[in-house]
Amino acid sequence: MNVMNDSPRRKELTRQAAQLFVQEGFDRTTVRMLAQEMGIKSGSLFHHFRDKQEILAAVIEEGTQNALLIARASLESCDHTPEARLQAMARAHLETLLTDRNAHVVALYEWRRLDPEARDHLIHLRDAYEALWEAVIDEALDAGLIHGDRFLVSRFVMGALNWTVRWYDPAGPRSPDDLAHELVAMITQRPA
Amino acid sequence: MNVMNDSPRRKELTRQAAQLFVQEGFDRTTVRMLAQEMGIKSGSLFHHFRDKQEILAAVIEEGTQNALLIARASLESCDHTPEARLQAMARAHLETLLTDRNAHVVALYEWRRLDPEARDHLIHLRDAYEALWEAVIDEALDAGLIHGDRFLVSRFVMGALNWTVRWYDPAGPRSPDDLAHELVAMITQRPA
DNA sequence: AATTTACACTAGCGCTTGCTTGGTTGCCCC
DNA sequence: GGGGCAACCAAGCAAGCGCTAGTGTAAATT
DSSP states (O other): OOOOSOOHHHHHHHHHHHHHHHHHOTTTOOHHHHHHHHTSOHHHHHHHOSSHHHHHHHHHHHHHHHHHHHHHHHHHTSOSSHHHHHHHHHHHHHHHHHHTHHHHHHHHHHGGGSOHHHHHHHHHHHHHHHHHHHHHHHHHHHTTSSOSOHHHHHHHHHHHHHGGGGTOOTTSSOOHHHHHHHHHHHHHTOOO | OOOOSOOHHHHHHHHHHHHHHHHHOTTTOOHHHHHHHHTSOHHHHHHHOSSHHHHHHHHHHHHHHHHHHHHHHHHHTSOSSHHHHHHHHHHHHHHHHHHTHHHHHHHHHHGGGSOHHHHHHHHHHHHHHHHHHHHHHHHHHHTTSSOSOHHHHHHHHHHHHHGGGGTOOTTSSOOHHHHHHHHHHHHHTOOO
16 A cells, blocks of 8 residues: 655655644644645655554654764764763753754654554664663763762753753754753763 | 632542543543543533633643642741752652642643643743742852852753653652752762 | 556545533522 | 522534545656
8 A cells, every 4th residue: 555664755754744743742733734744635645654653653763763873973982081971972962952853852742642562662762872871871970970879860861951852942042062061060060 | 601710629620630631641632531530421511611721721720839839838948058948949849749740740741732821821830930949049059059050050950850750650769858869969969 | 568666636434523502400598 | 499500411513533545647667
């Protein structure tokens, strides 16, 4: 009946869907709205995606995969001090929020709308990303750069960062690098 | 046609609606589901609320108002040191998450589903709550207990705390007091 | 030249949605 | 002992929903 590969066309449609999902929310976004945004009729949409759920999964997968790539690249190209690695992760996280904002907002807000199969698949991607964070935080703890409970510290840091999607304005005066600096300074208690 | 006062009956219905909104999300929760949970028929629902939107607004208002009350009470009954006040705010925040969890989860996830009028009204409540936080953080900054940009620090702290709704398990080994301690320790760099 | 593939279209089915209407119940108070 | 009223109900409307069926067509493949 239809295809489910990752053609370039499908990637572009996914990007457009992400924007609508952010504007309206997944449930309020109808397949007719999606089709109109994509410049096709609603029936044609199901040539590219099996159903509406699959569009949501595609959006979230795309964003998470990019975050993982950027974080890995950032870790590989920075100094090997715990502080530099903390900052690299924070900056990478915030930069992803800039370039893939829509996808990440959708991932944060609409995660629960995924059906169980899609969630099972995507949870592994997310775990891989969070594992990077916990490794970096472990190093910082071992080096005495920060203190406290391993689990709680990583949750607090991820919370502070993820929350930025609700207030961070890329057009404002602060760069992702500024924010990363300030966050690391806050938890390591060194002047920014 | 119908009433919009704050009768005890309406309060109870609001509480039940909050739970369904958390389970299903606002958009997926139908008026028929709400009515069934409340033990009435869907038509009767519109005797208590003008429309579905008003139920959402009632849920969020209830939760935010309680958070404000608890935070104020907590500030009044704690020591007047910056550190004690920081901890009091953090603990109050987490305790509210325990007692009013449903309402707060709805406030975080479904805020954008509010229509503009309701949002205008509720945003003042939220601002009042956040103003409490910023005052306490200002005191901590002035006292040299923490360092950094006033705006960023308060956003990071609120982010870390608000994010707890996504992972905190009240049945687990950690109490709200534990978490508050650990968070304050993390940003003031004292051993937990 | 024949066939397949990719992508789009029109039309509409079957169902659910939020909300309305018009009327009934049972309790309270004068 | 009857008027008033909050609370409820049965029934259903108009609109919108996700998705399917069947068809057209231009390009790629055989």
